[in-house]
Amino acid sequence: MKDLGSQIAYWDGVGATKTFTHPVQLSWLTGVDPDARVLDYGCGYGRVMAELSEHGFRDVSGVDLSPALIERGRQLRPDLRLTVLESPPDLIDASESFDVVLLFAVLTCIPDADAQRALVDELNRVLAPGGLLYISDMVLQDDERNYSRYAAYARQFGTPYGVFATDDGAVCRHHDVAELHALLSDFDLVDERGIEVATMNGHRSQAVQLLARKR
Template sequence: MKDLGTQIAYWDTAGATKTFTHPLHVPWLTGVNRTARVLDYGCGYGRVMAELSEHGFSEVSGVDLSPALIARGRRLRPDLRFSVLKSPPELPCAPESFDVVLLFAVLTCIPDDDAQRALVAELKRLLTPGGLLYISDVVLQDDERNRNRYATHADRFGTPYGVFAADDGAVCRHHGISELHTLLSDFDLVAERPINVTTMNGHRSQALQLLARKR
């Protein structure tokens, strides 16, 4: 779980068929120039990229570690720019290559603390000073089903609390809000909003969106 690509077999099979639902809160991007360089990191099949394009953003690109998801995106939206992430978390891009980076339901797919920190550090490298990092992810749930999943996985594997194995084989993580704040400690938090989402396996869950600015 320390490598972002360890679940690529899942994302190229069962994961490549999923529907992703975290909503884009367009008002957070009202002040962003429509020619800003926007990166959707972990773009899947490009659902958010397509919405950004429909709202007038002209310089949108997306990367994902799953060739199957990227192929699905290219079939659905051949007009958008997709790339396979070959050496996660690094991108072969110069520092300060992007003005906005989106990270939608990506941290939940990265159970390991060190891997999460490495990813956020790479996104900080890629952002221009004053650039925006927009995160949307699932927080810890307080129902009995999820509490049992968290405890079982922590006891068996010594993982952080909130990690669990989904019924279809994916290993996921739900986060304490303080954990997400700590990940963004090198950024200035601009806005935060709780939301409800339908997970890729059809469950209603509490989530959080955060908008942060690179210092």
Template sequence: MEDLGRQVAYWDGVGATKTFTHPVDLGWLAGVSRDARVLDYGCGYGRVMAELSEHGFTDVSGVDLSPALIARGRRSRPDLRFAVLEAPPALGYPSAGFDLVLLFAVLTCVPDDGAQRALVAELSRVLAPGGLLYVSDVLLQDDQRNRDRYAAYARRFDAPYGVFATGDGAVCRHHDLAGLRALLSDFEPVDERRIDVTTMNGNRSRGVQFLSRKR
């Protein structure tokens, strides 16, 4: 299961054509200096990076495991800093090197519990004390279609409940709210809100966003 957190072939193929939609709550970032060192982990083609840049943030970097998505980002926004993740979740940045890290719709692409914990630990390493972690992800859905595919995948692969395969070949995960809170329990909670999002395959889903501070 841990290797499914990479899925580079998918993201370099059909995944590189997707549109990502999780919204940025700029109100949450109102108190963050526009000179803050910002990292968008799993930046895709740089949609969130571009939005932050357009709202005055001047030191924004993005990393993603997909060379195709990074190439798409560089074509559309050559002014932004993109880098390919060579061995996720490891980052080639020094400890405490960022004041704000964003993790938008990334945990849904990392089905394995251990891989998720390793990712959050690496983000904690690169966050400065008092720095903010802004997470946006997808909750477990309660419709029959999703319940059926959660159950089918759990039986077939002994995967955590909420893992499923999309029709075009990605393995994704929807999350129990308590489980996400536990994953982020080493951080100090700042704010939490529920959202509705359109998934990369055009379905409406319930999601959640967390703003947390490194203790």
């Protein structure tokens, strides 16, 4: 599944028209200095960046692998610092360059476990000691529609349970929360909460948010 680590054709096509909805729990960032160096990895069109900027954060940047999404963000908010990620998951930034990294609905778009691990390792590299990693992502759903597509995709492609294809061509992954905890084995978990979100295709689904601190 390593070729599914980016799915650039999808994100530069129909994916560039989607609306993203995972909410920011601003109370989790109450103690963060307004001058903290914040990175939104997989920023899309800058929705979360704009919200953080509007709440007083002054050093917010974002990267995304999709030139189409970045261009959409630049049209919507020319004031935001949006950059195309050339070689995901690698960042050009030096180690310990950021105090906070946000990863909103990104792991769901990376079905391969090794690619997910490589991404989290890269974010660990660029986070300063004591820095925060704020993840929002999709969990396994308990309805028949999702049971069926998880099982069908696993039978056809031998993928982990929870991987599936959307009707418009994206391959996504829903997670057991334990899988997300395992990805954060080099961090200390600060907080966790379950939420309900509207997916990019308009379904109500369960998700989880995790706040972790780099050791």
